[in-house]
Amino acid sequence: MLEKTYDPAEIEPRLYESWEESGAFKAGRNKDGEPFTIVIPPPNVTGSLHMGHALNNTLQDILCRFERMRGRDVLWQPGTDHAGIATQMVVERQLAQSGQNTGRRELGREEFVRRVWAWKEVSGGTITRQLRRLGASCDWSRERFTMDEGLSAAVRRVFVTLYRQGLLYKDKRLVNWDPHFLTAISDLEVESREVKGQMWHIRYPVEGGDESIVVATTRPETMLGDTGVAVHPDDERYTHLVGKHVILPLTGRRIPIVADSYSDPEKGTGAVKITPAHDFNDFEVGKRNNLEQISVLDIHARIIDADFIPKAYRGLDRFEARKRIVEDLEAQGFLVEVKDHVLMQPFGDRSGVVIEPMLTDQWYVDAITLAKPAIEAVRKGDTVFVPKNWDKTYFEWMNNIQPWCVSRQLWWGHQIPAWYGPDGHVFVEETEEEASTAAAAHYGAETALTRDEDVLDTWFSSALWPFSTLGWPEQTETLKRHYKTDVLVTGFDIIFFWVARMMMMGLHFMDEVPFHTVYIHALVRDEKGQKMSKSKGNVIDPLDLIEKFGADALRFTLAAMAAQGRDIKLSTQRVEGYRNFATKLWNAARFAEMNECRVPPDFAPASATHTINRWILGEAERVTAATVEALEAYRFNEAAGGVYQFVWGTFCDWYLELIKPLLNGEDETLKAETRATTAHVLDRILVLLHPFMPFITEELWHKMAEGAGIARASDLVLAPWPVVDAALADADADAEVRWVIDLVTEVRALRAEANVPAGAKLDLVLVGADATVRDRAERHQDLIGRLARLAGIGFADTAPKGSVQIVVAGTTAALALGDVIDLTAERKRLEKEIAKADQELAKIDGKLANPAFVAKAPPEVIEEQQERREATAKARAKLSDALARLVASL
RNA sequence: GGGCGCGUAGCUCAGUGGGAGAGCACUACGUUGACAUCGUAGGGGUCGCUGGUUCAAUCCCAGCCGCGCCCA
Structure with missing residues (x-):
């Protein structure tokens, strides 16, 4: 007999364990089935489950469980990401808090990396444990980590291959430099924010004469590195000055005045100072006009110690230097005016400090070349976005893609497989031995090499995830069977970071798109529509909700709210409502149990005679078909809503009420038919709900059978999904019951x-x-x-x-x-x-x-x-x- | 500046070229041996505004107003 109340906290962990033990989630269990493959967006290894993960993984699990029941050989490939900068940050913070006053540099690279691994061992299980708690039916026996042996090998192979193909190269260009983490970061890791600042107008005297030219700038301190002044070629105010030189105040350097259409005559004074080494636009202007590139900042964004820089400024922090330089300009009469000005300033998304464009040597991937087939694949429909509109975002980014800076001056990550000889010659090889051999051949003798210190952008290894996790570069059976994968489920915020790069790498190395569908889901916000964030303190912890209402209730809520194209504003009340739905189902099952409902082995729904039974059997087929249709179209909310309505609004509210007189009546044949029908429809409900609410349905699946003294052929998780029998629809029965319901209502x-x-x-x-x-x-x-x-x-x-x-x-x-x-x-x-x-x-x-x-x-x-x-x-x-x-x- | 999206019941949100929906909240009443985490019933909306297309517009198109996000 079922307990009076349903207790998810007791049931859920127990059932998950039994599924995992029985190998229900293992790929290859069903060898005859057509493969169905999803790779999980790997969460940060040291992270914990937030609401976005809960949504993301609930949706994937719904698809996996649905397809598994439909007879597909499901591989849900799990794993975690080493999350370079994020993880390194955490460990550095721990070091700082330990009070031992040892930073990573004091510790040394080897020891520091050892400590990061240790931290990974300690905290790495948290998120996978939480995914299990959510019910995610991943094949944990295949769990991978972006820095494990195999994936590291894949990374090296890709790096070396791209290098040899000329699609990866080292270059001295301006990068986004994070002066806090002391590393380059990619464009995507930079956040532009509007900031109130000032616009300084500075007078630069023209050489040989009384004339001067006034430039406007938001960064006066970089004038130390100015190598030109640009005016618009059509700007008649300055035509006569082009080709002349100005004498840079404070330093006395002589720099040319050039004509370049970059200067906007409408803006400021129409003349701009050009600092090619510290501004992206100036870099381009400098290249066009053959201007020198002079760096004046070090990696900490302090003024460097160099002869051409006045002593007073050497070693000053950039902001301090700005203050001093402005003071001095004013004192010497070069400052014309200062205006308040709102500017867009770049910030590091992790460090929060102002990013400095810096001239450094970095490794770049030729994304422009790699993007071409990736754009074409989506254009042709080899990969489709759902909802479709997101392809615009994808195209927008891909059509304007820039070389991808993949080197990072960090310690935690894949160290770049490049070695340098004494003369700086570079050997890019998969292993140190191969590099040594190459060096010996190059120099004609054994030569000591030093390895490139940098590591790769985390997204470099993530980009390989759909094939590296399946065994690549080995040509494994799994790789053949499961690549391309089916659907990638993710949030729109990482279309650029991840989806685009998987498309590029997948096409380049596998010659095939990594997935046929990209399902983009919404962002989960708080009930006021605010983005959840720690600093706002409005974070709802999915595990709190699971504890309070059960994983099934949370999952159902997320699915029911996952309408395409709109963010989810999550309210606890809603979760509570679906917890009540679980209770309702539980009680309906208790009712069936009390009435000794069971499906006899030879039960044939088509042979049911009573109108009420024929009606509900037809309805059950209808809702089954609707659920399949909705799930195939990734309309999770419609699928969830349809089943909800059927269970509560049709089965419980009407059918169970309508059959009470039958069950209490005298007609034994009719009673038997009704019991069988009830049990049959309830089984159907358990099947339909299982992808959404795996725990309670599995529990009832067994408890109902136990109560009835029958054996189940399998756990519900592996039970076959029914084939819709449209012939069970009975229009006469429908009309009759409809009439009864209308009359009663x-x-x-x-x-x-x-x-x-x-x-x-x-x-x-x-x-x-x-x-x-x-x-x-x-x-x-x-x-x-x-x-x-x-x-x-x-x-x-x-x-x-x-x-x-x-x-x-x-x-x-x-x-x-x-x-x-x-x-x-x-x-x-x-x-x-x-x-x-x-x-x-x-x-x-x-x-x-x-x-x-x-x-x-x-x-x-x-x-x-x-x-x-x-x-x-x-x-x-x-x-x-x-x-x-x-x-x-x- | 470019792009994407949203304005539907008090709140959160579905939905559709031809009869306005759900959940929650609210009000009233609770009876029938599954369920008070429940049941039954009810009130509540010129579907943002203005035009256009159409036999017909909440839905398609344009403009406007308000809001959000992404990119520069």
């Missing part, structure tokens, strides 16, 4: 509006009922009586005196209210109903009277309108009859 509404005490049983008379109605009423009078609280159902040609009338499907039903009738209320009700019908009629008549409508609308629409008009008119006539009679009796 109408009578209930009437009772409530007429303030009939809940306990009072009334007589119902069907007026002028035809054979069909009479037949239906007689057949179902017990249950109609029960649900509508009737003493009995009779038939008559006219409504009994003093009765109140309603119209159900064209037939007048009279309720003898006797003393309990509230005549005024009843009159009001009838008038309201009539008014509603009149409004409706006016609307339809308006349409039908319109010749254009009759001429142009499709025949079926016209017919439908005519039918509606007739039905409404009939009902209105009966209502007004009833009203007339009522008024007469007053």
